[in-house]
Amino acid sequence: MSRAVIFALGCGLLSAVLYASALVGAAGSLLLVFLVQLPLFVCGLSKEEGWIGAALAGAAGTAAMVLAGGPWAAGNFALAEAVPAILLSQRAGLRRPRPDGSVEWYPAGGLILWLTLYALAVLGGFMLLYLAAEGGLEGELRRGLAALLASLELSISPEGQAVVDAFVAIMPGLAGATWLLITLGNATLAQALLQRFRRNLRPGPELASIAFPAWLGLLLGASALLALLGPGSLGFAGRNFCFVLTIPYFFSGLACIHVALTRWQSGPRPVVLIYIALALVVIILSWLAVMAIAAVGVLDQLCGLRRRLARPEDRLK
Numbered sequence: 001m002s003r004a005v006i007f008a009l010g011c012g013l014l015s016a017v018l019y020a021s022a023l024v025g026a027a028g029s030l031l032l033v034f035l036v037q038l039p040l041f042v043c044g045l046s047k048e049e050g051w052i053g054a055a056l057a058g059a060a061g062t063a064a065m066v067l068a069g070g071p072w073a074a075g076n077f078a079l080a081e082a083v084p085a086i087l088l089s090q091r092a093g094l095r096r097p098r099p100d101g102s103v104e105w106y107p108a109g110g111l112i113l114w115l116t117l118y119a120l121a122v123l124g125g126f127m128l129l130y131l132a133a134e135g136g137l138e139g140e141l142r143r144g145l146a147a148l149l150a151s152l153e154l155s156i157s158p159e160g161q162a163v164v165d166a167f168v169a170i171m172p173g174l175a176g177a178t179w180l181l182i183t184l185g186n187a188t189l190a191q192a193l194l195q196r197f198r199r200n201l202r203p204g205p206e207l208a209s210i211a212f213p214a215w216l217g218l219l220l221g222a223s224a225l226l227a228l229l230g231p232g233s234l235g236f237a238g239r240n241f242c243f244v245l246t247i248p249y250f251f252s253g254l255a256c257i258h259v260a261l262t263r264w265q266s267g268p269r270p271v272v273l274i275y276i277a278l279a280l281v282v283i284i285l286s287w288l289a290v291m292a293i294a295a296v297g298v299l300d301q302l303c304g305l306r307r308r309l310a311r312p313e314d315r316l317k
Contacts, residue, residue, distance in 0.1 A: 008053040011039035012060030019061070019077050020068045034079050034182055041190035044089025047201040051090035058082030079122065084183055088115055093201055094189075108205030109212050112248050115183060116216075119244050120177045126172065127237055136233040141168050142255040173240025173289075177218050180247045208262070208306070210255045212248050250290050252297030252306075260309040 015036055022033045040061070045056025062082055065074040091114050094106040131139040145168060149156065156164060194200035223245055226238025300306045 004048055004053060005056065007062045008043050008049055008056040009045040011053075012057035012062075013064055014039040015081065016061040016064035016068065016077065019065065019081065020038075020073075023069060023073060035186070036054045037085050037183055037186040038190055040082065040085035041089065041187045041257065042193060044085055045092060045187070045190050045201055046194055046199045048199065050093050050201060051086060054086045054089040056084050074208070080179065084115060084118055087118060088183075088187055095202070105202045107209065107211070109210045109248075110208070110252075111205075112184065112251055113212060113216065115180060116244060116248050119180055120241060123172055123176050123240060123244060124237070127233070131233070134209045136236065137172065138168060139235070141171060169236060170239055170243060173243030177243040177247050177290075180244065181250075184247075184251075193315075195304070200208075207251075207255050210251050212252060212301065214301070216245070216248060217298065220298070246291060246294045249294040249297030249301070251301050253293035253295070254297075256296050256300050256306045256309060257293070259306050 007069065015038075018032045018036045018039075021035070027219050040054055040057050043049045043057045044051055046053070058078070061083070062074050062078045065077040088111055091106050091111055098104050117307055127137045130140045133140050135142065142165070145164065191200060191204055222289050223238045223241040226234055227242055228238075229235070296305065
């Protein structure tokens with residue numbers, strides 16, 4: 001058995017151990033949930049392994065989860081952890097030569113876009129799966145949450161019930177958007193680790209270069225319109241699709257902020273300090289900050305905000 005195969009299998013088993021530890025509620029399990037995909041991406045984005053290694057690691061992790069938690073846990077692991085890591089690793093490895101002899105890698109914006117479409121497809125699949133149920137997926141979630149509260153012998157006031165209903169109405173989209181951020185965070189961390197040890201397959205992406213096609217904005221607008229005007233399950237779908245589609249524009253907004261900071265800062269240290277402050281704001285304010293930064297990304301696509309913020313010499317590039 002080659003060293004590459006052993007490394008891939010080890011990454012898959014480590015990912016399964018992290019996932020299983022989170023399922024059984026081990027100490028520090030909340031942190032473990034955030035790191036489940038890290039070994040898969042370390043394997044998939046390394047120059048020795050690539051997406052084939054990620055596929056082998058994902059298969060090993062899924063097989064381990066069959067033994068540890070049964071088919072249901074293995075299916076969840078494959079859908080939420082293994083398949084996205086394989087997809088992103090495969091896309092990240094695509095490249096083509098330029099006329100000047102350099103290499104053009106698959107753009108970072110394209111990677112985020114593929115992962116967003118995957119999240120939308122999974123979310124849409126669950127909605128179709130429960131389409132025949134009373135109230136669709138929203139009704140199923142409402143009944144499941146009510147059963148959980150009843151099992152805990154908790155009673156809720158009418159005001160509290162209104163809050164619960166409002167949360168259920170956006171819960172799948174919120175979960176999907178959070179998953180997107182965690183997945184992209186793991187991929188970014190894996191890339192940074194590989195670059196640190198010079199094992200990276202591709203160079204790190206430039207934040208300022210992240211861009212998305214115009215049709216993604218149209219899709220976001222259509223989802224928002226559906227959320228406002230759509231009845232029943234259609235409005236539910238529009239609301240939750242909006243949350244997922246916000247994430248690409250969050251990164252586009254970060255790119256605008258990055259461009260603005262590189263124009264007005266006098267060295268690398270102020271930019272680092274401002275990014276640390278920005279991260280703290282996002283953590284503290286949570287989705288309010290994410291939505292605000294995503295709004296900047298939408299403005300960038302509509303009126304070329306990033307180019308207006310760039311230094312004059314950079315606009316000519």
